[in-house]
Amino acid sequence: MNSLWSFIVAILVLVTIHEWGHYWVAKKCGVDIEKFSIGFGKPLFTWKNKEGTEFCLAMIPLGGYVKMRGEYAITTAEEQAAQPKGSFAACNVWQRMAIVVAGPLVNLLFAFLIFTVFSYGTQHVIAPVAQAPVTQTLAAPLGIQTGDVITEINQKPVVSWNDVNVAVSRSVFNQTAIDLTWRGVDGVVHQGTLNTAGISIEDPAWLDAIGLYPEETQPRLGRVMPHSVAEAAGLQDGDEVTHIDGVAIYGATALREAITQNPNKYIALTVNRNGKSLNIDVKPAAVETKVKANGTEEVKTIGRIGVAISGFNSIQIHQGMLTALEKGVKATWDSTVMTFQGMFKMLTGQLSLKNIGGPVSIAQMAGESSTAGWVTFVGFLAMLSVSLGALNLLPIPMLDGGHLVYYVIEVFTGKPVSEKILAVGQRVGLTFLLCLMGIAFYNDALKLFG
Template sequence: MLDLSDLEGDMEPGALFDSLGMKPHRPRLLAVVGEVVPDSAAERAGLQPGDRIESIDGTPIEDWTALVEYVSARPDQDMQLLIQRDGAGQYVTLHTESREVEGRTIGRMGIGPRIPEQDLVRYRYPLFQAVGKALAQTRDSTLLTLKMFGKILTGSVSIKNLSGPIKIAEYAGYSATAGLARFMDFLAIVSISLGVLNLLPIPILDGGHLMYYLVEIIKGRPVSDAAMEIGQRIGIALLILLMVIAFYNDIASLIN
């Protein structure tokens, strides 16, 4: 029996095992690409799921840990990868991205590992419990969408993150290749995002009509036709502006 009375209650994630003198089991993962992040350095270099990374700049890559360590130490740099694809070796040139993590700059490729089936843990819930889990996930996705809208409005997140139909179609293709479950998740996220957008207090959207009803309740009389017409024009102008920005971001991404 372990005495845990001296452990601190506000421990950082992962610190529990260190404080107990233990290390969690981490299965050794080969440096095989499981997924490619859209619009990432890996996608621009042409990496594909199933590619095995044998070496980088002549340095052998034994496993996924070695890959992460090598790339993380080289932000914003060109590197040459030797990969195995369909039984044949080929070289790929990649320019790593840079990202700030906990006060330091690290390199990033934009790929995820292929996890062996025996190392995956799947949870299956009874019907009613699954409905509750789905509702909770819908709530979290809705709050995340609202938070992102707020950050875009305040300028803490770049407006370049707005995507239009071109990017949505591209992401749909990626999710479809990852399997039916990923594709359904993607459709759910798109539906939630559109629903949240539709409920924003912008005239011409459903949220704008709700805003008119609220004003009518407060004032005790309907909003005048002139005010509604002005609101409609403002709403149309805002929607057109959003569409132009989204299309511009999509086209700029394709060109780059």
Template sequence: MQSLFFFIVALALLIVIHEYGHFWVARKCGVKVLRFSVGFGKPIWRKTGKDGTEYVLAPIPLGGYVKMLDEREADIAESERAQAFNRQSLSKRVAIVAAGPAANLLFAVLAYWFLFVTGIPGIKPIIGEVTPASYAATSGLVVGDEITQVDGRQTPTWNSAFKALLPKAEKGESAEVVVKSGGTELLYILNVPQISIEQSGQLLQLLGITPLRPQLAPVIGKTVAAGPADQAGLKSGDRLITADGVEIADWAGWVEKIKKSAGQHIAITFERSGKLESLTLTPEVAEDGTGRIGAGVDADYSSIPADMVSEIRYGPLAASKEAVVQTWVFASTTLKSLIGMLTGQVSTKNLGGPISIAQIAGSSAEQGLVTFVSFLAMISITLGVLNLLPIPMLDGGHLALFLIEAVRGKPISEQAQINGQRIGLFLLLLLMFTAFFNDLTRLFG
């Protein structure tokens, strides 16, 4: 229920932002807006404002729309024709349509700016292990080195170091890495292998770097609904004791056990409310072939050493630049992932629908404001990028038609537009079906 609540909150907020972009620019361009709707379906609430616009709240929270005066949809009085969308210049129509995705991207910039100004906590990027003969070992990196810069960018946390290295992996380029070692700063050239988008999460592992992590107690935090841990009966607060008769010393050891046991039965003993209990757990096989159970750690049962804690924080002006960069990087990565799915380089199993978004929304809200705002920024960027795709019925489809109009000197025929909308509807339904199918597959196996 909590996941559903935060899903509705997140989606409603982002829909309002997107549609308000269209609404605001349309009004500035002199176009009359007939209806501003959040959600689809029969209205459950409506009110007509002093501006003559009908504001509507509908029950299906999967989108919204701004209905403008348009001669192609109804007869319009002579006195109102100048306010019709179809009567506007090409530049104004482009601005109105592009304003929705632009509003989503602008919101993401503001969200990231807020996070960078207030500070994003994390763990210092100190190397815990270096795999022999790996890229990291060859470059000279050793255990205990703290990565402070990558190509001149400050990297106070592992998250910032990872994001700085990831662009290098797109083309397999080298990076200048500054580390703090024994109180001395040293510069190394780290060769970064070229990897696919699907391998991005394994970048540090492929480099041969294992981060130094604080020792966390093996206590179960939030579990994914219908995931292996949930189905086996594990609950938040359960303290893991043994796996197949071997003591579980910390969370890192537990994670390694799970990764190596994909599809295998594990006999677990754990403590719940002061009593020892047992069960059998079977990790599912993840995309990379390792095991996973859909459960996180409850860090409240552990204390993180103060000398391992850091944060990413900038002044207001520097935060503005970083926010734009972060938005651009995530938007370009999203677009590359979509292109990869079309070309077959990225599996469509990575697509997530409303169920996945709801689960992530609930989980991120539980982890605090920073995580939830970051989630909102990423979903807003995704929404903006998706709407810019040149698919009829999406904003990008309309912009593509405007481009054709600019080249031809006149719009394409109404019948061609109708045919395009049919194709667009089919593609959108196919996309939604794939996302829902992936959600149900993850939920029910």
């Protein structure tokens, strides 16, 4: 149920701002709007403003549309001249270009604002202090020791471990080498290179294969979820776990394993709370989840108590508005580029089509992110907004990008594209979208019943 409501909220927010982009620019260009609909199918709620525009919330929350006055398709200058004032087709080509591109751009602007807000101010982040890589990982031969500080990655300075994660994931995605610079605990600066060839971003264990992780410290509980097993047991935010069943532990991994490997079994936790040692028994709830091992996917029962776990060194950083704006622009640009690259890799067979997800996949991700807290959920909205904006900018008929291509052609030829080209484009675009939807729904069905 949480996934369903999270999905509805995500779609309502992103579709609304997308269609509002079209609506706002169209109004600025003098176009009369007949209908602004969020969702398709039977209307659940409608109202009209003083200008006669009908606003509608429909039953199927899988998109939306803005219905403007007049015909969209015009093939001659005479037809354009005959269009009534206030119609979309009566606009000049630059106005029509602005109207169709406004939706995707607003999605990207929305993501930019979120990335900027998240970057501004004082934050507690994981320090770029490394844990010694385990043997047989890509990073093991470099000789990185626990406590060494990563200072540069791919010739760019590192401030927090998030910088390491972003750079490493991008290198693996692009199959490029990872250049590392780190300062040892003895103060000596070292350099090394990791060759990512052969490591696939689609492999759930790709990060384990590389072996770069931040240094672990005593595990500390983050946010305890309301109505969770942890809350019922009496655990609180900030509790530091020192022992499990009387055995001293160190590192978040040990605590996570103890929880996941003991579904429906009591474990005794010793926690340090404000300098006092407390013994708390907790019984992890049994949860079924899909795991991938040796190339095969299977359902496994694991334990969950509903709490975030932190076990890393943290530092406090402060970023002013100019730095935040710069990071917002960079994050939006990088996310957009990676989205287009991902689409290209799937079309060329470099990535599996299984990465295309439909409503079920989005709902699952929305539910997981909302469970992790509102910050994670808003971050998920930003990434999904980038995907929505990028998808609509693809030069495919029936998408905003396809209409934009028509208008670019019109700019160079001095006349609208022919009716024949429009008809062919409609068929091509419809075929592409139906295939895309078919793959997405098939992948969703496999997740539900496969």
